[in-house]
């Protein structure tokens with residue numbers, strides 16, 4: 209079945225060697241951790257299970273061996289948009305790939321079969337349903353080099369994303385007993401892992417667990433802000449990310465809509481994405497975001513699943529997510545190109561109350577409560593947040609990351625016993641029948657409706673805390689909750705109850721330390737957070753270190769140029785060139801083809817295609833700006 213032509217191709221790639229194929233066709237200088245091992249395992253005809261976080265570089269693990277092996281690789285993927293993006297990107301690197309899905313005009317099956325047999329088509333992407341159909345058609349008549357099962361956790365009922373269509377994939381092993389299978393996923397837990405191997409009938413597959421670290425993502429958490437304060441904080445944050453694409457995740461449709469409306473009112477190109485919109489509207493938002501026509505998408509969790517957009521520069525969580533898995537997957541959509549990206553998480557008591565109610569009324573309340581409490585521990589942490597995340601995914605580390613808010617501003621503690629006692633006393637005197645708001649009304653001496661109704665103004669504690677602003681009380685009570693001095697009775701109107709630990713503080717048997725509140729949460733406008741690379745931190749990818757200063761003006765010029773090229777070609781801008789490449793161009797300012805081709809991320813074909821377009825612009829900018 210393999211024609212002479214096919215052999216020639218493979219011989220050519222083998223002759224080039226893995227490193228050269230990596231540079232020429234993908235534009236990268238080196239492999240990321242485990243990519244080489246996984247590719248070699250496939251080359252040797254063995255199956256693999258690959259666990260890497262989103263953005264970790266899984267696709268290369270099957271794309272590169274697909275080039276170097278005889279025949280056509282089959283890639284099974286659940287999402288059409290993902291397939292489409294990959295095919296576009298591969299074709300930009302002159303690798304011929306095809307997606308088979310019912311949505312697009314497809315080429316004639318006979319022609320496709322011929323092109324596969326001639327060794328021209330190196331990868332075919334298809335959905336599991338389509339795979340079943342093609343098993344008795346196209347796949348019978350072509351030589352298959354390898355089978356990649358993307359988002360492989362969808363096969364497991366234990367995973368969070370089970371898809372019944374995936375359960376038929378067990379037939380692959382029987383149908384193609386000698387073809388190496390690569391199952392890839394970003395979901396880590398052990399039960400799911402075992403289940404994937406079982407269901408795919410590849411018990412002997414080698415398991416590769418890549419680093420879950422994403423050192424280019426900064427981690428930041430802000431506690432206790434109300435919705436007005438959150439919006440002000442978001443505006444500050446956006447002023448540090450002018451024109452940069454990002455996602456704001458909200459817990460409800462209503463929130464997503466109101467945040468988007470707020471941003472639009474402030475002249476920011478924002479759109480909404482949630483399940484309440486029509487498929488047409490959702491697709492349009494997704495396309496606009498992909499093409500940099502919309503800057504910010506305010507979305508509920510559904511957004512982002514199928515988006516292969518490398519240059520998302522920030523992800524904000526307007527509310528606390530349900531679990532660390534969800535959180536990690538969502539922030540993982542930022543900075544997939546490896547360039548620095550910022551993440552910001554807001555959480556307050558209202559989130560905790562609402563999520564607890566969701567978890568308690570869900571079918572699996574015990575598991576969901578446990579997930580939520582791990583998420584809270586993360587948000588409330590006073591040690592390096594990345595360490596908590598990595599430990600959660602089983603990748604223990606004892607180094608601090610220097611790229612999270614705790615590392616950068618370690619919390620300062622003070623003896624807050626006096627304040628804690630005031631609040632606890634108010635709660636006890638009101639018979640533990642008050643919510644946080646009423647507690648603050650009592651402490652600050654505010655004659656609210658609740659206070660009047662229950663005559664709380666007669667309490668000894670009424671007004672004792674009026675020297676502390678309401679805002680700070682909110683923060684202190686949240687801290688008391690975190691430290692276990694009080695608990696919220698979710699099933700009793702969210703009333704506060706004093707715990708045993710709290711009682712000890714109230715009766716002077718224990719000191720209560722509180723964190724100093726930092727209100728200056730954002731650095732001055734225009735000053736971008738510096739991404740810190742720490743040699744000692746494990747799992748770092750190889751970024752070229754920018755010893756030279758980047759020319760911000762040139763970056764903008766190149767970005768506009770990229771947009772023009774993208775519009776002409778009808779492709780999303782990041783397909784033409786990633787932000788990371790543009791940053792390097794604006795830093796190193798190559799002036800000839802060789803220097804241009806040396807940039808990490810520019811392969812031979814991109815060099816030949818875009819060098820002649822970008823170089824004159826860089827040279828002109830250099831001469832105009834005099835450096």
Ligand code: ADP
Nearest residue numbers: 236238239240262263264265266267518544545
């Ligand atoms: P995943 O499928 O694991 O979510 P991708 O395969 O989409 O991640 O890769 C994420 C990003 O990393 C992409 O922009 C890709 O081009 C880049 N990448 C992959 N491998 C390398 C490498 N060896 N060197 C540099 N960048 C890489």
Ligand code: ZN
Nearest residue numbers: 592609612615
């Ligand atoms: Zn840290």
